[in-house]
Amino acid sequence: MRSTLFAASLVIGLTCALGAIAAPVVTLPAGEEGAKEALDASPRHGEYVDVAYGTNKPLRTWIVYPERRDKAGVVLIISEIYGLSDWLRAVADQVAADGFIAVAPDLISGLGPGGGGTDSCATRDDVVKLIRQLTLEETSARLDAVRAYTRTIAAANGKLATLGFCWGGGRSFSYAATPNPPQAAVVFYGVSPDSAALLAVRAPVLGHYGGDDARVNATIEPAKQALGKLRRTYEPHVYDGAGHGFLRGQSLREGANLRATQQAWPRTVAFLRKYLR
Numbered sequence: 001m002r003s004t005l006f007a008a009s010l011v012i013g014l015t016c017a018l019g020a021i022a023a024p025v026v027t028l029p030a031g032e033e034g035a036k037e038a039l040d041a042s043p044r045h046g047e048y049v050d051v052a053y054g055t056n057k058p059l060r061t062w063i064v065y066p067e068r069r070d071k072a073g074v075v076l077i078i079s080e081i082y083g084l085s086d087w088l089r090a091v092a093d094q095v096a097a098d099g100f101i102a103v104a105p106d107l108i109s110g111l112g113p114g115g116g117g118t119d120s121c122a123t124r125d126d127v128v129k130l131i132r133q134l135t136l137e138e139t140s141a142r143l144d145a146v147r148a149y150t151r152t153i154a155a156a157n158g159k160l161a162t163l164g165f166c167w168g169g170g171r172s173f174s175y176a177a178t179p180n181p182p183q184a185a186v187v188f189y190g191v192s193p194d195s196a197a198l199l200a201v202r203a204p205v206l207g208h209y210g211g212d213d214a215r216v217n218a219t220i221e222p223a224k225q226a227l228g229k230l231r232r233t234y235e236p237h238v239y240d241g242a243g244h245g246f247l248r249g250q251s252l253r254e255g256a257n258l259r260a261t262q263q264a265w266p267r268t269v270a271f272l273r274k275y276l277r
Contacts (some may be wrong), residue, residue: 004025026266027097030239031250031258042093042182043067051149059142060117061149062089063103064096073276074150076182077104078168078175079229080245081245083118083127087248088165095163098269100276101156105146107120107134108114131167139171140178147182159183159276163268166245169207173223176203184275186268189216189244192223198224204269210242210257235271239263 006104031036039046045065050058062084075095079088084106092102106131112120121127132177133165134142143162150156161184164172169190177193177200187207192198209217220236227234239246241256247265251256 022045026182026269027259028092028250028265029094029247031261032248034252035085035087038094039086040091042097042205044096045147046089046093046096049149050132051146053110053142053145057115057144059105059107059109060084061103061105061146062092063101063153064089064092065101065155066099068099070157071155072099072101073183074153074156074160075100075102075272075276076150076160076162077102077147078162078164078171079104079107079126079131080168080248081131081257082124083121083131084174085118091165091247098223098272100272101150101153102163103146103150105142107139107142121152134188136174140190143171143175157276160183161272161276162189165247165274166190170197173201173205176205177201184271186271188240188247188264189213191216194207194217195222195226198223198229201227201230201234204271204275205235206268207234207236208247208260208268209236210244210246210260211240212242212253213244216244237264237267253269 032116047063049061051061053059088104092104095102106117109117111130111160118127159181162172162175162182164185165188170188172185173187173190174193177197183202185203185205189209224234239260242260243253246257246260250261
């Protein structure tokens with residue numbers, strides 16, 4: 001079953017999704033069922049590093065490098081509410097396959113049992129509880145620390161985008177409103193910032209949303225109106241029939257989640273290539 005789902009999420013061309021001519025082929029990230037298989041099969045170099053965070057415990061961070069000769073842009077991946085899971089690491093591996101340096105921090109590092117992070121928690125519910133305790137300010141401070149670390153990566157070209165899912169999607173959008181925003185932000189089914197924060201958004205934002213995700217989707221139009229008045233780039237896409245978390249749950253909803261992934265991921269890669277080159 002895992003092999004079938006993994007194979008089903010493979011090669012999709014950019015041509016259909018973007019209407020581009022002679023566009024390069026893009027491979028999809030694995031769904032949750034195929035994540036471990038994708039990691040085991042990857043030819044890319046992935047490693048854990050400890051990122052200094054003031055006087056606190058270091059932030060355990062998974063980094064995957066692309067196979068290319070020139071320097072690459074960095075994609076700072078912000079987890080969904082389930083933390084630094086195998087699925088998120090598999091997404092990072094795919095980001096590297098697409099030509100970027102993928103950096104995925106465990107944002108609850110130091111907050112788990114014994115000062116650990118996601119891996120120290122006994123259950124997924126325990127991870128969720130810890131992530132929900134992270135304030136917007138604390139999250140931004142941790143992202144800033146990881147971003148500072150990326151400036152020391154010799155293979156990086158100095159440009160960075162955020163890419164977040166669910167809870168992390170909302171944090172990716174919010175990080176675009178910080179005083180030193182990234183070059184771009186990608187939001188997968190994350191809520192938009194409040195009206196005051198939207199006024200500070202300066203980075204271009206690409207959003208992907210499941211059609212059957214009314215709670216999150218209610219925040220799209222206010223963001224579109226506010227950012228449109230400011231002439232900021234906000235490109236939301238809503239995928240019919242797809243649910244919340246469609247990139248992770250590609251096997252669900254009778255193919256709608258997979259179809260959404262097949263459209264959303266090539267758009268994401270094109271967007272990142274545009275702003276991180």
